[in-house]
Amino acid sequence: MESAARTTTTTTHIALVSIPAFSHQVSILEFAKRLLNLHNNTFNITCIIPTLNSSYNNIATKPFFDSLPPNIHCIFLPSVYFEDLNNNGVSVEIQIQLSVSRAMPSVRETLRSLFDATNNVVAIVADAMVPEALDFGKELGILSYIYFPCSTMLLSLCLHSSNLDEQVSCEYRDHPNLIEIPGCISIYGRDLPNSVQNRSSLEYKLFLQRCQRYRSAHDGILVNSFMELEEEATKAITQHAKGNGNCSYPPVYPIGPITHTGPSDPKSGCECLLWLDKQPPNSVLYVSFGSGGTLCQEQINELALGLELSRHKFLWVNLRAPNDRASATYFSDGGLVDDPLHFLPLGFIERTKGQGLVMCGWAPQVEVLGHKSIGAFLTHCGWNSVLESVVHGVPMMAWPLFAEQRTNAALVTDGLKVAVRPNVDTSGNSVVVKEEIVKLIKSLMEGLVGEEIRRRMKELQKFAECAVMKDGSSTRTICKLAHKWKSLGRP
Structure with a gap:
C-alpha cells in the first residue's frame, strides 16, 4: 500500500x-x-x-x-x-x-x-x-x-x-x-x-x-x-x-456534467481522428459499446450488415470478440482481437472500405464526439457516454446492454427525446436485425425525426454549457x- x-x-x-x-x-x-x-x-x-x-x-x-x-x-x-x-x-x-x-x-x-x-x-x-x-x-x-x-x-x-x-x-x-x-x-x-x-x-x-x-x-x-x-x-x-x-x-x-477531460494516449486513436478529418461534417455515425460491452456473434453480424446497408459513414470502435454475456469484459481489457475479420461478416471490411472504419482498440471518445464530422452516436448508454454526448450536442441511438443502461436509454429516448432506440421484445435480449438498424440510422441521420432530435440536443448542449x-x-x-x-x- x-x-x-x-x-x-x-x-x-x-x-x-x-x-x-x-x-x-x-x-x-x-x-x-x-x-x-x-x-x-x-x-x-x-x-x-x-x-x-x-x-x-x-x-x-x-x-x-x-x-x-x-x-x-x-x-x-x-x-x-x-x-x-x-x-x-x-x-x-x-x-x-x-x-x-x-x-x-x-x-x-x-x-x-x-x-x-x-x-x-x-x-x-x-x-x-x-x-x-x-x-x-x-x-x-x-x-x-x-x-x-x-x-x-x-x-x-x-x-x-x-x-x-x-x-x-x-x-x-x-x-x-x-x-x-x-x-x-x-x-x-x-x-x-x-x-x-x-x-x-x-x-x-x-x-x-x-x-x-x-x-x-x-x-x-x-x-x-x-x-x-x-x-x-x-x-x-x-x-x-x-x-x-x-x-x-x-x-x-x-x-x-462531469465528463472526461484527461489527455488520451498519443498512440491511441490517431488513425480514427485522421480518418474523421477526411469526412464531411455531420456525416459519420460513431459506434461504441463502452469499456466493457460485448455482443453475441449473431448481433455483431446484424449490426455490421445494418451499418453497411445504411450507406452512411460509420466509425466502429472498441470492437470485441463475440460473447453471449453483455458485460463479459467489464473488469478487463480482454476480448480485444487484432483482426476483426475473425468475426465480422465475410467481406465486410472490403465492401465498406471508404464508407467506414472499424477499430478493435481504444478511441479517444471525447475528441471523437467533438469532431465536426460526427453526426450521431450509437451508444450503450453508460451515463458517462450520455453526458459526453450531451456536452458535444450529438444525437444518440440508444443500445443498452447491462446495469442501469436501459434506464438511461428510457430517459434519453422517452424523457429527453434526444435519441432513437431499437425495438426489442419484452425480454430485452433479442437480436436487433439489420433492417431495424438501417431504419434507425436513416431516421437519425436523414429524416425529420433526426432533425428534431438534433434541435433538442443542441438545446441541452447549451444548458450543459451554462451549468458549468x-x-x-x-x-x-x-x-x-x-x-x-x-x-x-x-x-
Whole structure:
C-alpha cells in the first residue's frame, strides 16, 4: 500500500473512495479536478481505489492517472481475493459489490492513516457502490457524502426502492403497468436496472441494502447531473429531503456534467481522428459499446450488415470478440482481437472500405464526439457516454446492454427525446436485425425525426454549457460545498 502521508501547502483535505471500475474512477476524479480548478488548488485530495487485477495499468487508464494534478493523490489498495467471483455465473454488480466489501478493512485502515497523517481531513466522498465507507467518516467525525456517478432519475429510483418493493408484488419485468419514479418519466419494469430484475436474488438484496444506506447519507449526495437536465427529478428528491423522520431523503447536490477531460494516449486513436478529418461534417455515425460491452456473434453480424446497408459513414470502435454475456469484459481489457475479420461478416471490411472504419482498440471518445464530422452516436448508454454526448450536442441511438443502461436509454429516448432506440421484445435480449438498424440510422441521420432530435440536443448542449459557467447552477453547487469544507479546514 502506498503511504498516505504527503507534504502539501494546502489546508483542507478531502478523501475520495472509488471502486475497481475505470468509468467510476474517471467520474469522481474529474469532479476532484473541477473542484481544484474552481478554487485555485486550495484543496488536497486523496482518492482511495480498491483494485482487482493489473488491468488498470493498460493503455486506456495510465495516461489519465499520469495527468492528474499534483494536489490529487491516488492510493491503489492491494488486490482483493476475486477468483471465486470472476466467472460467468456472477453478475457485474455482485462482483463489484462483494469485491469492494472485501476491501473495506483496507479502506478503513488507509482513511485512518490519512486522517492521522494530515490531521486535516474534513470530508469523505464515497462512490455510490461503497456506501459502507460513510461509516468510516462517522468514526472520524468528518462530513460524509455519496458520489452518485449516474443520473438523478436513477438516484430517485434508488431512494424510492423500498416503497416500490412494497407496492409491486411480481417481478418488475412482468408488471403490467408502467413503474412510477418520483419526478421522472414512468418506465416499463424491463427498463429498470439489471440488479432489480430477479427479486429473489442476492443482487436485488444488495441493491436494496445499498439504497437504504443512501438514505442515511445525511450530509448529502453529489449527483453527476445538472438541474436543467433533470429538474423535476431533483425537485422531487429535494422536496422529500425536507420531510421529517426516517422517511426523509438526504440533500442532493447536482454537480454535473462531469465528463472526461484527461489527455488520451498519443498512440491511441490517431488513425480514427485522421480518418474523421477526411469526412464531411455531420456525416459519420460513431459506434461504441463502452469499456466493457460485448455482443453475441449473431448481433455483431446484424449490426455490421445494418451499418453497411445504411450507406452512411460509420466509425466502429472498441470492437470485441463475440460473447453471449453483455458485460463479459467489464473488469478487463480482454476480448480485444487484432483482426476483426475473425468475426465480422465475410467481406465486410472490403465492401465498406471508404464508407467506414472499424477499430478493435481504444478511441479517444471525447475528441471523437467533438469532431465536426460526427453526426450521431450509437451508444450503450453508460451515463458517462450520455453526458459526453450531451456536452458535444450529438444525437444518440440508444443500445443498452447491462446495469442501469436501459434506464438511461428510457430517459434519453422517452424523457429527453434526444435519441432513437431499437425495438426489442419484452425480454430485452433479442437480436436487433439489420433492417431495424438501417431504419434507425436513416431516421437519425436523414429524416425529420433526426432533425428534431438534433434541435433538442443542441438545446441541452447549451444548458450543459451554462451549468458549468462561472455563475452556472452546478458551479454554484460545487462552490457551496467547497466553502463549507474550507470553513472546517485548519489554517
